[in-house]
Amino acid sequence: MKSLGLLLAFILFGTGCYYDKAEELYPPGDCDTATVGWSATVKPILQNRCYACHNAASANVSGAGIALEPYSNLQSFLNSNSQAFLGAIQHGSGYSPMPKGGGKLSDCELLQINQWIAGGYPEN
Numbered sequence: 001m002k003s004l005g006l007l008l009a010f011i012l013f014g015t016g017c018y019y020d021k022a023e024e025l026y027p028p029g030d031c032d033t034a035t036v037g038w039s040a041t042v043k044p045i046l047q048n049r050c051y052a053c054h055n056a057a058s059a060n061v062s063g064a065g066i067a068l069e070p071y072s073n074l075q076s077f078l079n080s081n082s083q084a085f086l087g088a089i090q091h092g093s094g095y096s097p098m099p100k101g102g103g104k105l106s107d108c109e110l111l112q113i114n115q116w117i118a119g120g121y122p123e124n
């Protein structure tokens, strides 16, 4: 009985670590790109990873003058600089890797943002 309990504990808690890695959380093919939208998908990513430096107020202080919030500012930036936006988040050569000083976005987040931009970045 005691060893069964240990076994159960191992199964329940031991495997928890398995899910700590982004690749495990979002294995290829398990990334939701069917329902990508501004409010549900892209905005939360930017809020978590970009707006500390690129919101309307912080942009001039820590975001090199690039305001990516509110949506209208992001839209004007993308209208003229969508290549730089994608280059920065994909860590493409010739672009400043974003988020600055933080880990790269997950493959799934990159796929979702790519798709949203390719679809004309609607405010949906």
Ligand code: HEC
Binding pocket: 046, 049, 050, 051, 052, 053, 054, 062, 063, 064, 066, 084, 085, 086, 088, 089, 094, 095, 096, 097, 098, 099, 100, 101, 102, 105
């Ligand atoms: C810690 C502050 C900080 C965070 C967080 C941050 N940025 Fe930046 N970003 C900057 C600064 C500063 C620059 C100016 C270039 C440089 O210093 O590397 C910049 C430049 C950029 C550029 C222009 C890059 C180029 O090469 O032309 C884009 C696009 C951009 N950021 C988008 C983002 C996005 C999208 C995120 C979130 C995924 C993000 N940034 C997160 C501070 C930040």
